[in-house]
Amino acid sequence: MPPPELLGSGRLELARWITHPSHPLTPRVFVNRLWRWRFGRGIVPTTDNFGRLGERPTHPELLDWLAVEFVESGWSMKRLHRLMLLSATYQMSSTAAADAAQRDPQNELWSRFPRRRLEAEAIRDAILAVSGQLDTRFGGSLMPLKDRTYVTGTASKQQQYDNPRRSVYQPIYRSAVYDFLAAFDFPDPATPTGDRQESVIAPQSLVMMNSELVHQASAKLAEWVWSPSDDPQTRVERLWQRVLGRPPHQAELEAVLRYMTTSAADAAGQGEDGNELEQWAAVARVLLCSNEFLYID
Amino acid sequence: MLQHWITDRPASRREWLFHSGIGFGGLALAALLKQQDLRAEPSPGTAARRRTPHFTPRAKRVIFLFMHGGPSQVDTFDYKPELQRRHGQPYTYARPRIVSAKTGNLMASPFRFHRCGESGIPVSEIFPETGKCIDDICLINSMWGSNSRHGSALLELHTGSDTFIRPSMGSWITYGLGTENEDLPGFITICPTLGHGGANAWSSAFLPARYTGTPIGYSSVKAEEARIGSIQPRLSLPQQRRELDLLREINMMHLNQRGPDDRLESRIEAFELAFRMQSIAPEVQDYTRETAAVHRLYGIDQEPTRNFGIQCLMARRFAEAGVRFVQVTHSYKWDAHGELEKNHRQNALEVDRPIAGLIKDLKQRGMLDDTLVLWGGEFGRTPTTQGDDGRDHNNVGYTMFLAGGGVRGGLRYGATDEFGYFAVEDKVHLHDLHATMLYLLGLDHERLTYRHAGRDFRLTDVKGRVVHGVVA
Structure with a gap:
């Protein structure tokens, strides 16, 4: 033209x-x-x-x-x-x-749907959603700073991301990108990116293992699964349904029940406090960390 | 050789589609392709392992001591007798086209300079300990950059670009050489500043995420309290191990059903790597394991050297453990628009002994030969006065220094004019510094490229030349 x-x-x-x-x-x-x-x-x-x-x-x-x-x-x-x-x-x-x-080994003809990892925002939102924390309200701004002030002095802004609103509403500080999102390939906000990377790196695992976000979510899930029934099998089924949207396979159920027994024994053997609620939080965390939770088939 | 650099890029999406579709036969074919260097990003288990440089390297790793704010060259390592003589007289020559403030007459350095070492290079009295190491140091007195604003200059120093977001030099170097310790990040930045571009200074931008710098704390955090994000387990290690075993079991069932898939397998391994990193990284970082003598050497036993001393000792420990690029930031303190004497005296006091301690320590361990130490700020300062007793930013002529890693010690390379304002002789632009650093690491800055958005990018853009004069 x-x-x-x-x-x-x-x-x-x-x-x-x-x-x-x-x-x-x-x-x-x-x-x-x-x-x-x-x-x-x-x-x-x-x-x-x-x-x-x-x-x-x-x-x-x-x-x-x-x-x-x-x-x-x-x-x-x-x-x-x-x-x-x-x-x-x-x-x-x-x-x-x-x-x-x-x-069609490279699936260029789209004969099947490519397995995809959730994007950074969806990982965070999914963790908050399944643990019953996601605030799904519409609109508004979470930017607490006035124009221009967010350009400088962003040193302590990580705490600004500590809220249950959807990721799409989180403010973006170019000099202090939310570390949870950054770990999962949230692109540099100053660079146009039509094709996000999908990396698999150890720091992502550290975030899943040790972050406040994941631990808080797993604690909420444990509380949620704790009260309605004291039958372990029912709890496993409820957790699976909630986090992965399907009932557990027999082998998975057995693995969890085995874990409950041995971890209680190990904890006792090592003089640790084998708090059962914490054990269920551990199972919930395993599900949040699982490949099935992150990868969509 | 060129092929090697260009193809190591995230064509991985196609690669993984390929893997997930074709199964183990595909993996075998991938192995064949790998031999031809037509490979995808390596999985974390086999991570960014050591790669072959373009030519014989002089240095294997870099420690960058960043003086955020911009130390003044004429008060530290660029002695200017004429400036001392003409104190208070008007500066009658052309000034840079862009200045941030109106500066006044010439201002002599308030500090004495002493000739140091066998080379007899004059060093300011505020750097007495570093002065003793001058025969191992190569001063570049003719540095210049394109931008006199903190943010832009800081980015240009770190990434080669003062305008666009580009990969950090630490990212480029780890991309080029890989890592020597797969249980640690290849690029670490200790207590970096979050201002003036913040994360952009250690971001891998369009390079794969594995080459992003890993921050340990931030500039507002005390070095002894600085940690890698999410590195501290919230559970006891046996507890966490049991949990990870269950995770592995669940993930393996999933993999057996859905796999083979490179990504799913990689992610299973990534948890194991993270578990190792979580115990190894804090061990390496733990400077308290060093002897009291070493602590004294770095000034950790006293104020005000304690904080920067800890940072420098951590840097040595990480470098020793195989981390490719370690940056240590002395936070935003050097920006002496006023009260330069007081400001620089205090700042130099904080860093002088730790810097010298680091150089001596590297030397006594035989590491200085293949460790390149870089010192400097995002720019220097004007020889003319700002206000009564300060100096303004100066990007047209300033000093940085290199030590070890195949550079000539006891050398003053290049020169500024008689007042120390403009670099005039053997000028070294930041692009040239980057080209030279890559050269010392065995990398050709014109061949270390990455295909992004339709073209090959370099740390040095389309510029840069190796400064052979500083190479031993």
């Missing part, structure tokens, strides 16, 4: 030029990003680079179709999300059929 003719400062013309329905890039780049958020990989895998510097789309026709749909629906993000979520592709299982693994 030729650049527009300038009348005023040029900002209006620039905006119109960028969002012109026949602009070849804007809607394609946008729907591709949304696809990346939903599926874990863009139709153009290099979300931040289209064209000669980037990779080619795996499904050019699909990209075009989505882009046109997007523009024709009045640039409705909601509609675009709905389109993707209701698609058969989105609803595929992540287990690969034998021949699919052979013929």
Whole structure:
């Protein structure tokens, strides 16, 4: 598209030029990003680079179709999300059929849904949600500082993140990013990132093992599972249902019951206080730390 | 060789899709690909292990002593007799185009300088102990950077960019060389400042997250109380071990059902690594295990050297344990816009003995040969006065120093003008410093690249040249 003719400062013309329905890039780049958020990989895998510097789309026709749909629906993000979520592709299982693994090892044809780790914000929200702490209220700002004051002197801002509101409402201090989110690949807030990393590193495990957030959540879960029944099996079932959304397998149930017995014995042997409520908190923590809790199939 | 650096990037999404789809056959193929260097990010168990540098390295690790705020060159390591003679006289030459405040006449250093060591280099009286090590130190008197604001200058010093967010030099170096101890982070920053860009100074930006610096405490925390985040277990170790055993069991059942999957396996291992790190890192950090003599050497036995001394001793212990890049920050105290004499006297008092202690200690342990020590702030200060008795920021000519790690000791490299304002001879830009540091570590700054957003990035951007004059 030729650049527009300038009348005023040029900002209006620039905006119109960028969002012109026949602009070849804007809607394609946008729907591709949304696809990346939903599926874990863009139709153009290099979300931040289209064209000669980037990779080619795996499904050019699909990209075009989505882009046109997007523009024709009045640039409705909601509609675009709905389109993707209701698609058969989105609803595929992540287990690969034998021949699919052979013929499409990298799953470029989307014959299965890629296993995905929850993003940083979703990990935090999920921990707060299953432990009954998440504050799901809408809107508002948690930024306690006035304009400009948050630019300087952010040394003690970590404590500002200590609240149960959803992650999307947490303030972002560029110089003191919330350490829990930062551990799980929350991108640098000053860098545009269309394609978040998904790293697996030891500091993440430290956070899961030792952070206040996880310990508080596991204590809440233990209290929750403690009172209605004193039958261990019922407690395991309730915990599994609550945290993983399914009943435990027999082998899992047995592993937990074994743990309850041996840890009580070990604790006694080492002269520790084998508090049973703490043991259930430990089981809850194991579930919060489990791969199944973090990875979506 | 070039291939090696470019391909070690997070193409891992494709790699893991590949792994999860094709199973153990895929893993075997991945092993083959790895031999061809077409590999994904290593999993934590095999973590960022040692990598081959481009050419024979002189240094294996870096300890960076960061003087936040900007120490004055003409009051420390850049003796200017002409400035001393012309005290109070107007400065009639051109000043930098951008200044933050109007500065006045020339101001002589309130400190005496003494010739030190066999090299006879003049060192300010406020650095008597460091002066004794001058024959192991290579002063770069001709440093300059692009920006005179704290935040931007601090970023440029740490990342090579004063405008955009880029990976820290510690991240680049760990990315280039890997780590020598997989139970510890490869890049550690002790009591870093949270101001002036904060985390951006140790962020890996677009490099994979494993290369991000691990902070130990913050500048407002006492060194003896500083800890790596979430490193302290809330349970007894046997208790936690039992819990992790159950976790492993549950995760293995899940893996057997859903796997093979590199990420799921990596995450199982990551908990084991974290458990080891949790006991090993505090052990390495524990400076109280050193003898009283060592504590004296670093000035830990007395104020006001205790805090910085502890930081420096921790740095040596981490370096010794295989950490690639350790930064020690002397917090934001050097910004002497007023009362320079009092300010610099006190700051130098806090750091002088610990710095000298570190250099001597590294030397007596045979570690100075392959440990590169870097000292300096984000800029220097003006030889002209700000207010009655202060100095303003000066990024156009200042001093940093290198020691050990293959540099020439007892050398004053480069020079500022007769007043110590502008670097004029053998100028060394921050890009050149970075290029030289990488060179000493065996890395070619033009070949240490990372593909991001469609192009290859470098620590030195499109600039930088190795300053061979400082290399022994």
